[in-house]
Amino acid sequence: MTDSLPRTLDLIWDALHQGASDRRHPFHLPTLATRGASDFPEARIVVLRRAERASRELICHTDARSGKVREIGADPRVTWLFYDPQMRHQFRVRAHAEVLTSGPLFEDAWARSNVSSRRCYLAPRAPSSESEHPTANLPDSHVDRNPTLEESEAGKVNFSVLRSEIISIERLHLASDGHRRVRFDFVEDDWSGVWIEP
Numbered sequence: 001m002t003d004s005l006p007r008t009l010d011l012i013w014d015a016l017h018q019g020a021s022d023r024r025h026p027f028h029l030p031t032l033a034t035r036g037a038s039d040f041p042e043a044r045i046v047v048l049r050r051a052e053r054a055s056r057e058l059i060c061h062t063d064a065r066s067g068k069v070r071e072i073g074a075d076p077r078v079t080w081l082f083y084d085p086q087m088r089h090q091f092r093v094r095a096h097a098e099v100l101t102s103g104p105l106f107e108d109a110w111a112r113s114n115v116s117s118r119r120c121y122l123a124p125r126a127p128s129s130e131s132e133h134p135t136a137n138l139p140d141s142h143v144d145r146n147p148t149l150e151e152s153e154a155g156k157v158n159f160s161v162l163r164s165e166i167i168s169i170e171r172l173h174l175a176s177d178g179h180r181r182v183r184f185d186f187v188e189d190d191w192s193g194v195w196i197e198p
């Protein structure tokens with residue numbers, strides 16, 4: 001176990017980078033929590049699409065009509081939660097989020113997305129709309145097949161990039177000889193780390 005703060009910060013960013021690039025890594029499917037419109041916090045699983053140490057970014061994609069987009073519009077503070085059962089560590093990451101529906105990052109993300117991911121954005125009705133029947137919320141023509149690249153372009157209007165900028169990262173590491181916990185806050189252009197009681 002490392003007890004050096006700089007090495008721990010390196011380890012944290014390695015894990016976040018792996019989570020974004022390796023779809024079998026447990027950090028690929030974090031929980032993203034927002035401040036809900038009601039009094040309740042809202043939490044849901046998303047796919048971690050990108051993690052960038054230099055810009056402190058965590059990115060996922062979502063439907064621009066979804067509840068989380070509205071919630072972030074009202075309050076940009078979000079928390080990401082990760083757990084890796086093999087490493088036995090949990091990360092709790094606070095960030096400020098924004099939703100992009102145009103611009104270079106948005107265009108790049110759309111261009112890189114594949115047709116099976118794009119299929120969800122063809123949903124005719126906004127996510128969370130009530131329905132009298134269980135429904136996939138897909139056009140009849142695409143319930144059982146992916147769109148072609150050309151057909152998938154119709155989903156672009158519903159696509160959005162949820163970009164968040166990290167302000168603090170807390171890591172809890174479980175170990176038989178005692179758990180360890182650390183927090184890094186980004187202050188005055190640098191990370192400031194402190195060990196905290198587990």
Ligand SMILES: Cc1cc2nc3c(=O)[nH]c(=O)nc-3n(C[C@H](O)[C@H](O)[C@H](O)COP(=O)(O)O)c2cc1C
Pocket residue numbers: 029042043044045046047048060061062063066067068069127128
């Ligand atoms: C494994 C898994 C991956 C998911 N990935 C995403 C994702 O990348 N983006 C997304 O918007 N929703 C994703 N979802 C669906 C969300 O968990 C959630 O149900 C949906 O986005 C509606 O959330 P909201 O109403 O809070 O906005 C995923 C769900 C699961 C189970």
